[in-house]
Amino acid sequence: MSKFSPTAAISFGWNSFTKNVGFLILVTLIPLGFSLVSFTLIALIDYLVGKSLAGFVNILLVPAFYYFSFVIALGTIKAILNLLDKGQGDLSDLLIYTKNFMMLLNYLFASILAGLIILGGFILFIIPGIYFSIRLSQFTYFLIDKNLGPVDAIKASWEATKASMLNLMVFGFLSFLVILAGAILFGIGLLVAAPIVTVATVYVYRQLAGASQIQTQDAPSPVQPVVPVATPPAAG
Numbered sequence: 001m002s003k004f005s006p007t008a009a010i011s012f013g014w015n016s017f018t019k020n021v022g023f024l025i026l027v028t029l030i031p032l033g034f035s036l037v038s039f040t041l042i043a044l045i046d047y048l049v050g051k052s053l054a055g056f057v058n059i060l061l062v063p064a065f066y067y068f069s070f071v072i073a074l075g076t077i078k079a080i081l082n083l084l085d086k087g088q089g090d091l092s093d094l095l096i097y098t099k100n101f102m103m104l105l106n107y108l109f110a111s112i113l114a115g116l117i118i119l120g121g122f123i124l125f126i127i128p129g130i131y132f133s134i135r136l137s138q139f140t141y142f143l144i145d146k147n148l149g150p151v152d153a154i155k156a157s158w159e160a161t162k163a164s165m166l167n168l169m170v171f172g173f174l175s176f177l178v179i180l181a182g183a184i185l186f187g188i189g190l191l192v193a194a195p196i197v198t199v200a201t202v203y204v205y206r207q208l209a210g211a212s213q214i215q216t217q218d219a220p221s222p223v224q225p226v227v228p229v230a231t232p233p234a235a236g
Contacts, residue, residue, distance in 0.1 A: 003164050004207035006171035010178065013200030016083070017192065023089040024195035027079055030094060031072045038065040070104050071097050077144050080202045103143070110139050110150035117154075134168050135161045141205040160208040171204060 017024050042061065072094055079093035097103050114136045122129030138157035142148050148156060161168060175197045182193025 004167055004171075004204055006167055006174050009171055009200040009203050009207070010174050010196065012203045013196035013198070016199045017195050020083060020089055023083070023091070024199065025191050026091060027076055027089065027094070028191060028194045028198070030091075031069075031076055034068065034072055038069070067104070070107060071095060074103065074107060074140070074144060076198070077140060077202065080199055081141075081145055083199070084202060084206065106143055106150050106153075107140065110143060110153055113150060114139055114154055131165075134165060134172075137161065137168070138205050138208060141202065142209070145205070145209070156209075160205075160210075164208060168204070171200075175200065 042065075045061070074097045075094035078096055079089055079091070082093055083089040117136060118129055118132045120128075121132035135158050136154060138160055139150075139153040142153040142156040142160075143150070146153075146156065178193045178197055179190070182189030182191075
């Protein structure tokens with residue numbers, strides 16, 4: 001599996017952001033806006049109809065909120081993957097898994113399985129939990145990009161990260177600094193920092209997965225093959 005440069009990943013995230021500002025800000029704001037609306041609506045129902053009736057209403061609403069939060073979370077990754085592949089983003093990717101129940105179930109099962117493994121690591125003192133967290137950090141990308149099942153995606157993440165533990169730790173620290181810098185700027189900087197880290201994280205996955213090339217907007221157009229032209233024989 002390929003190693004990667006943490007600084008190159010952050011740089012790639014920044015360059016991609018400068019060329020896709022509007023798209024990446026929307027991709028960041030839409031999931032956040034959905035979460036805010038969901039929690040606000042639940043709180044408003046509790047206030048307007050009372051706790052007893054609100055409990056019944058929430059039985060119907062909460063699963064729907066979780067369903068769409070899963071859809072948007074996976075769709076966000078798909079949108080960034082397509083941005084890296086095609087050089088341009090499409091907001092419709094955010095809802096691409098609306099009817100793909102198998103993908104949602106795979107994600108749910110893989111998240112539970114990975115969570116149990118990581119929890120077991122933390123129970124065995126802190127360091128194993130951190131180690132497992134890093135080794136399993138790529139499973140969602142393998143689910144989406146390679147369409148693997150839950151167990152295979154976890155195995156693929158484990159295999160892909162085995163030679164890059166140090167780089168992943170450095171990348172995590174750099175990502176934290178970028179997010180912290182964005183938060184310090186009155187929170188508005190997060191509209192820049194969050195997309196940079198998101199794109200950089202997908203870039204890291206592609207490097208670990210052994211992607212041979214990532215197409216960006218700076219990439220040259222494919223070279224057209226040269227067709228040899230027959231040269232007429234010289235006059236005798």
